[in-house]
Amino acid sequence: MTIAATPPKPEDLKSILDKHRGTRGDLIATLEDVQERYGYLPQDALRFVAEHTGRSLADVYGVATFYRYFRLDPRGRHLISACLGTACHVRGGSAIVAEIERQLGVQAGGTTPDGEFTFETVNCLGACALGPVVVIDGHYFSKVTKSQVRQLLDRAREGFNKVDVARDKRVFPVELSCPHCNHSLMDRTFDIDGYPSIKMTVSFAHTHGWLRLSCLYGSFNVLSEYDIPMDTVLNFFCPHCHAELMRTSDCPMCGAPMVPMIVRGGGMIQVCARRGCKCHRLDLV
Amino acid sequence: MIDLTMNGLAVSVEDGSTLLEAAQFLGFPIPTLCHMEGLSPYGACRLCVVEIGEGPKSRLVTSCTYPAQEGLKVRTASARVLSARRMVIELHLASCPQSKVIQDLASALGVRQQRFKQEHEDCILCGRCVRMCKEQMAAGAIGFRARGERRSIGTPFDVKSDVCRLCGGCIYVCPACQLRCTYTEPEKAICGGCANLRPPCAGEEKFGQMMCYMDPCVACEIKKD
Ligand code: SF4
Ligand code: SF4
Ligand code: SF4
Ligand code: FES
Ligand code: FES
Numbered sequence: 001m002t003i004a005a006t007p008p009k010p011e012d013l014k015s016i017l018d019k020h021r022g023t024r025g026d027l028i029a030t031l032e033d034v035q036e037r038y039g040y041l042p043q044d045a046l047r048f049v050a051e052h053t054g055r056s057l058a059d060v061y062g063v064a065t066f067y068r069y070f071r072l073d074p075r076g077r078h079l080i081s082a083c084l085g086t087a088c089h090v091r092g093g094s095a096i097v098a099e100i101e102r103q104l105g106v107q108a109g110g111t112t113p114d115g116e117f118t119f120e121t122v123n124c125l126g127a128c129a130l131g132p133v134v135v136i137d138g139h140y141f142s143k144v145t146k147s148q149v150r151q152l153l154d155r156a157r158e159g160f161n162k163v164d165v166a167r168d169k170r171v172f173p174v175e176l177s178c179p180h181c182n183h184s185l186m187d188r189t190f191d192i193d194g195y196p197s198i199k200m201t202v203s204f205a206h207t208h209g210w211l212r213l214s215c216l217y218g219s220f221n222v223l224s225e226y227d228i229p230m231d232t233v234l235n236f237f238c239p240h241c242h243a244e245l246m247r248t249s250d251c252p253m254c255g256a257p258m259v260p261m262i263v264r265g266g267g268m269i270q271v272c273a274r275r276g277c278k279c280h281r282l283d284l285v
Numbered sequence: 286m287i288d289l290t291m292n293g294l295a296v297s298v299e300d301g302s303t304l305l306e307a308a309q310f311l312g313f314p315i316p317t318l319c320h321m322e323g324l325s326p327y328g329a330c331r332l333c334v335v336e337i338g339e340g341p342k343s344r345l346v347t348s349c350t351y352p353a354q355e356g357l358k359v360r361t362a363s364a365r366v367l368s369a370r371r372m373v374i375e376l377h378l379a380s381c382p383q384s385k386v387i388q389d390l391a392s393a394l395g396v397r398q399q400r401f402k403q404e405h406e407d408c409i410l411c412g413r414c415v416r417m418c419k420e421q422m423a424a425g426a427i428g429f430r431a432r433g434e435r436r437s438i439g440t441p442f443d444v445k446s447d448v449c450r451l452c453g454g455c456i457y458v459c460p461a462c463q464l465r466c467t468y469t470e471p472e473k474a475i476c477g478g479c480a481n482l483r484p485p486c487a488g489e490e491k492f493g494q495m496m497c498y499m500d501p502c503v504a505c506e507i508k509k510d
Contacts, residue, residue: 058419
């Protein structure tokens with residue numbers, strides 16, 4: 001989770017609100033999406049939600065502060081949760097908490113001034129036999145000892161998600177071409193993840209610009225000429241023959257069109273046209 | 286009409302009334318704290334408990350929220366009810382020992398001692414102010430925040446509300462008497478009338494016709510001159 005660099009945009013919030021309008025429990029679902037988008041609930045966003053759902057700000061604020069899940073302050077790039085449930089406590093969880101607090105220089109519930117770490121304690125993660133348990137960015141660490149803390153923090157700083165392309169078998173580069181003109185879509189002048197990027201033209205809401213995808217299967221890094229709001233469904237075009245890449249099927253996750261591209265060496269890949277949806281399908285022949 | 290038995294008396298009350306309303310209609314006294322006429326029932330203080338049902342199946346319910354039911358047997362002052370009320374008010378007294386309203390209720394219920402640690406809170410979280418502000422003043426400026434131990438009443442983000450119309454209604458209805466006056470922290474103040482000495486309503490036409498609970502009020506005195 002990253003700290004939102006941009007202030008909440010009304011268009012983004014509007015699309016989140018429209019998605020949930022009139023459904024039951026819409027306020028909580030809306031706040032969940034806002035938090036998903038920004039990593040926390042910015043004050044302006046809460047005001048916007050209150051104004052546009054006809055609720056008083058006091059009500060919205062009441063809900064936002066009631067649930068532990070919601071946070072009103074931006075959270076650090078890495079989230080550390082240390083378990084202080086009964087079992088972990090008995091196995092020395094509080095010493096781990098103290099050590100993490102000492103190393104980070106923040107109390108539980110706080111965020112380091114450099115925005116790197118947010119540290120919180122939780123009550124039981126359901127892995128009691130493995131205690132003390134620490135979770136960093138979704139990765140579980142069991143039987144944590146005080147001396148391991150430093151190393152864990154260092155690894156977290158580097159990022160557990162950093163894929164080692166050379167060694168990770170799940171990640172491999174693919175070369176794609178247009179299903180209409182068969183022209184290669186690879187852009188060798190522009191690298192993403194250290195490999196040539198896949199260049200396409202996209203359009204949405206009267207905006208037309210380039211979009212570059214990582215060619216690593218399993219990496220979702222993208223760059224685009226314009227800021228594309230989350231959840232926008234894009235139209236894809238070949239930058240060479242300008243033909244639109246037409247829908248071949250519906251995304252099984254979100255229902256948006258899946259657009260096809262030819263994989264060099266035989267096969268087809270389909271990717272979901274919705275910004276933020278990570279659904280894709282690779283059929284090799 | 287619904288027929289039920291209250292303290293052995295057969296009575297019929299209008300559809301949709303609560304047990305509290307039925308009891309009040311018949312003249313059986315039930316002490317209340319969070320209940321207030323004109324505000325929606327909330328059931329937070331638990332002071333208005335009554336016993337319903339008979340024998341081992343009888344149970345305590347809050348009369349301000351419990352709807353009258355056909356054939357229900359209600360006791361408003363059984364030994365069990367009275368001891369429950371005494372416990373409840375003793376707990377309230379421990380959290381707000383300085384509140385006159387709570388002191389009076391405790392005394393009327395025969396509580397003569399305090400077994401619990403005095404907390405000197407300024408709020409019992411009865412929600413009267415919140416409902417007053419929302420339902421009668423149509424402002425919704427204040428609300429509950431957080432939960433559990435940290436639950437509190439106030440404005441969102443603890444900053445001066447821009448929808449509060451400074452009517453004083455929240456202070457007027459508060460049984461703990463003190464919370465809403467926040468002048469010690471002027472930046473959070475809902476009212477702040479004293480702190481800036483500029484009457485909040487003066488020169489604001491929209492407040493002209495508004496009901497106001499501030500009485501006596503500095504602002505009114507200034508305006509009169
Ligand atoms: S003074 Fe403000 S917060 Fe209090 S009831 Fe009136 S409008 Fe609501
Ligand atoms: S401030 Fe007063 S009226 Fe409001 S919840 Fe607390 S005790 Fe009740
Ligand atoms: S005028 Fe001042 S002292 Fe009186 S209620 Fe308002 S803030 Fe409190
Ligand atoms: S007590 Fe820590 S996982 Fe259960
Ligand atoms: S008056 Fe019924 S619970 Fe408070």
